[in-house]
Amino acid sequence: MVKPVKKKMAGWGKYPIESCLVYRPESTQDLKKILSSQKEKQIAYGLGRSYGDTALNEDEGISLFNKFDHMLSFDEESGILTCEAGVSLEEIINIFLPRGYFLPVTPGTKYVTVGGAIANDVHGKNHHLDGCFSEYVLEFDLLLASGETISCSRVENTDAFWATIGGIGLTGFITRAAIQLIRVETSYIKATYEKAENLDVAFEKFVENDANFKYSVAWIDCLSTGNSLGRSVLMRGEHALKEELPAKVKEPFKPSKGSVLKMPINAPSFALNPFSISAFNALYYASFKNETKIVDSSSFFHPLDAIDDWNKLYGKKGFIQYQAVFPKSNDPKSGIRKLLERLTEEKCSSFLAVLKSSGPANEGLLSFPMEGYTLALDIPIKDGSLFPFLRELDEIVLSYGGRVYLAKDATIDPETFKKMYPKWEEFKKVKKELDPDGLFSSSMSRRIGLT
Amino acid sequence: MGKILILGASSDIAQETARELAAKKNNLILTARNIEDLQMLKSDLEIRYGIEVTTKQFDGLDFDNHEQFFNGIVAEAGNLNGILLMYGAMDDQKEAEQSFSISRNMIDVNYTSAVSILNIAANYFEKKKSGFICAVSSVAGDRGRQSNYIYGSTKAGLSVYMEGLRNRLHKSGVQVLTIKPGMVDTKMTYGVVDEGPLLASPSTVAKDIVKGIVKRRDVLYTPWFWFVIMLIIKLIPEKIFKRTDI
Ligand SMILES: Cc1cc2nc3c(=O)[nH]c(=O)nc-3n(C[C@H](O)[C@H](O)[C@H](O)COP(=O)(O)OP(=O)(O)OC[C@H]3O[C@@H](n4cnc5c(N)ncnc54)[C@H](O)[C@@H]3O)c2cc1C
Numbered sequence: 001m002v003k004p005v006k007k008k009m010a011g012w013g014k015y016p017i018e019s020c021l022v023y024r025p026e027s028t029q030d031l032k033k034i035l036s037s038q039k040e041k042q043i044a045y046g047l048g049r050s051y052g053d054t055a056l057n058e059d060e061g062i063s064l065f066n067k068f069d070h071m072l073s074f075d076e077e078s079g080i081l082t083c084e085a086g087v088s089l090e091e092i093i094n095i096f097l098p099r100g101y102f103l104p105v106t107p108g109t110k111y112v113t114v115g116g117a118i119a120n121d122v123h124g125k126n127h128h129l130d131g132c133f134s135e136y137v138l139e140f141d142l143l144l145a146s147g148e149t150i151s152c153s154r155v156e157n158t159d160a161f162w163a164t165i166g167g168i169g170l171t172g173f174i175t176r177a178a179i180q181l182i183r184v185e186t187s188y189i190k191a192t193y194e195k196a197e198n199l200d201v202a203f204e205k206f207v208e209n210d211a212n213f214k215y216s217v218a219w220i221d222c223l224s225t226g227n228s229l230g231r232s233v234l235m236r237g238e239h240a241l242k243e244e245l246p247a248k249v250k251e252p253f254k255p256s257k258g259s260v261l262k263m264p265i266n267a268p269s270f271a272l273n274p275f276s277i278s279a280f281n282a283l284y285y286a287s288f289k290n291e292t293k294i295v296d297s298s299s300f301f302h303p304l305d306a307i308d309d310w311n312k313l314y315g316k317k318g319f320i321q322y323q324a325v326f327p328k329s330n331d332p333k334s335g336i337r338k339l340l341e342r343l344t345e346e347k348c349s350s351f352l353a354v355l356k357s358s359g360p361a362n363e364g365l366l367s368f369p370m371e372g373y374t375l376a377l378d379i380p381i382k383d384g385s386l387f388p389f390l391r392e393l394d395e396i397v398l399s400y401g402g403r404v405y406l407a408k409d410a411t412i413d414p415e416t417f418k419k420m421y422p423k424w425e426e427f428k429k430v431k432k433e434l435d436p437d438g439l440f441s442s443s444m445s446r447r448i449g450l451t
Numbered sequence: 452m453g454k455i456l457i458l459g460a461s462s463d464i465a466q467e468t469a470r471e472l473a474a475k476k477n478n479l480i481l482t483a484r485n486i487e488d489l490q491m492l493k494s495d496l497e498i499r500y501g502i503e504v505t506t507k508q509f510d511g512l513d514f515d516n517h518e519q520f521f522n523g524i525v526a527e528a529g530n531l532n533g534i535l536l537m538y539g540a541m542d543d544q545k546e547a548e549q550s551f552s553i554s555r556n557m558i559d560v561n562y563t564s565a566v567s568i569l570n571i572a573a574n575y576f577e578k579k580k581s582g583f584i585c586a587v588s589s590v591a592g593d594r595g596r597q598s599n600y601i602y603g604s605t606k607a608g609l610s611v612y613m614e615g616l617r618n619r620l621h622k623s624g625v626q627v628l629t630i631k632p633g634m635v636d637t638k639m640t641y642g643v644v645d646e647g648p649l650l651a652s653p654s655t656v657a658k659d660i661v662k663g664i665v666k667r668r669d670v671l672y673t674p675w676f677w678f679v680i681m682l683i684i685k686l687i688p689e690k691i692f693k694r695t696d697i
């Protein structure tokens with residue numbers, strides 16, 4: 001029998017915290033039983049690395065995917081991996097990087113499941129050249145509300161395919177997927193660090209050189225003001241070739257170390273104040289030189305993973321990550337400048353502000369990226385005054401034709417959502433066909449008026 | 452290289468133990484009543500660890516076939532390095548009190564079938580003068596309690612059987628390891644036992660089991676603190692114990 005346990009659950013930002021009925025199925029058979037009992041609404045929960053409420057279901061059902069962690073097949077020649085949806089990107093890297101294969105797209109943390117990566121259509125530092133995770137998803141199995149499993153790809157059940165890509169778990173349970181890994185010569189990255197004294201310079205260098213680097217991201221000091229508003233460190237890189245490794249590196253595929261540090265407790269709220277954050281930002285900026293060096297891939301792609309539970313840094317009240325994309329066609333620099341100005345005025349920003357460029361949008365009906373630039377910010381929740389401020393940011397983003405990323409969102413309202421994701425109606429149509437009784441639903445989907 | 456045979460490989464603890472053994476590059480033979488249940492585990496172990504895995508159908512209650520089953524395994528593998536018996540049945544105590552067939556199912560699965568198959572395995576390893584025999588018993592077999600003494604008594608039988616086997620095989624250099632897990636976070640306990648420090652993850656237990664095999668231990672409580680808990684429980688005089696409700 002599969003029974004749920006009532007538990008308080010949260011995403012990575014620890015806001016909101018909701019009481020959910022948590023199931024822990026172990027097989028597709030179990031998932032079918034959960035669906036056929038039709039007791040509650042259901043949503044899948046991967047590793048909970050979305051920040052807000054996409055994987056939450058207040059007073060309704062959540063199915064954990066941690067038992068769906070089996071590798072099903074791997075073709076050494078083509079690099080095509082088939083695995084269950086609960087396999088994490090960390091496991092894929094640990095197993096296949098030593099064999100010369102890497103993930104074609106990896107987000108800023110490797111503690112993400114394959115199912116979660118599809119359902120949010122995650123992007124990495126190479127979006128401008130390589131697109132989203134879905135680009136490398138050849139097919140996946142989707143368990144529908146009816147209990148039937150369908151295989152979805154670019155040629156089979158295409159509507160379901162493009163609704164599920166970025167579809168925040170609302171079309172069904174993804175049970176397995178086939179993904180294409182890429183070949184690499186080493187597990188190292190040749191990384192180039194370059195400082196930019198303000199936003200104009202950062203943009204100039206970004207735009208100029210984007211196409212020359214596979215991976216590209218800029219960290220912004222979002223508390224600098226005036227002439228140095230938007231001063232940044234551009235961090236860009238390529239997979240290092242064997243011949244580029246320094247002589248002292250004996251193994252081209254050194255296995256990565258696990259997490260080393262652990263946040264023991266929630267940081268007290270006074271630990272984060274404009275002073276400590278601006279001191280951190282200044283120090284961080286100063287710690288970089290303009291240089292090119294060989295670094296190991298985990299520190300390049302997943303630096304935050306080195307500290308377990310770093311989200312506790314923001315204290316008990318949690319935090320919001322606000323990530324917005326500004327389309328290239330609509331003066332994105334001025335949009336980003338406006339956002340940064342409002343943040344510095346409000347003195348509510350953070351350690352982490354990241355600028356990335358993104359390539360063209362794909363066909364995913366609710367997929368986030370579109371050609372342009374994205375800015376991501378961590379904003380600690382001190383009190384309720386943050387929420388009206390976030391609505392103000394939404395207005396700025398909307399006025400530039402941009403949108404916020406659902407994987408990070410916890411607060412936008414239905415009107416804003418519908419303006420930001422104009423294909424929502426098309427999505428709803430496909431969802432209706434796949435899930436006529438609306439069995440799949442989440443706290444987020446109800447909040448934004450999708451279910 | 453020889454192979455390790457895991458009987459009842461589809462349980463949570465067995466799956467994790469198989470992963471631990473595979474990570475140490477052991478080739479495995481996995482059994483279950485229904486071998487379809489083992490397909491994913493097989494591909495997972497082969498892909499992750501590059502080992503060889505075979506799957507075999509095995510029914511603990513099909514006593515008449517145990518000899519043939521075991522001989523077939525040995526003939527095919529050439530050489531067995533060890534056997535782990537990891538299946539078991541835990542039915543509801545109250546129902547078992549009312550129904551002998553439920554009691555008998557637990558006795559036959561947990562005790563009778565273990566004696567049947569391990570007798571055969573013991574003769575093989577005794578002749579070979581190496582290898583290990585490992586069976587998962589339970590802390591519940593250390594003392595009878597009203598809440599699960601029928602299950603507990605089957606495990607007590609198994610523990611004593613293993614103790615005797617250890618005594619017999621010591622001179623042959625064969626390790627006989629009795630595993631006594633406490634509460635483990637499995638499908639059986641999910642939603643029944645509250646999460647807490649006493650509830651161990653299957654992977655913790657699996658790591659302990661493999662360490663126990665490597666270190667050639669005799670009896671292993673896992674996690675370790677169950678040794679202390681059971682020591683205290685065993686020390687309570689019967690006069691007092693019979694009044695308790697633990
Ligand atoms: C430090 C950090 C850095 C990050 N960096 C990036 C980044 O650079 N780029 C980026 O795009 N994202 C980034 N993210 C966000 C993260 O990649 C996504 O939120 C990702 O989807 C989380 O995956 P998960 O397995 O934890 O899924 P969850 O967060 O548990 O769930 C996410 C969504 O997927 C659905 N889902 C999960 N499993 C299934 C399934 N089997 N079937 C159907 N639906 C399913 C859920 O219902 C939910 O809607 C980052 C997150 C963190 C914490």
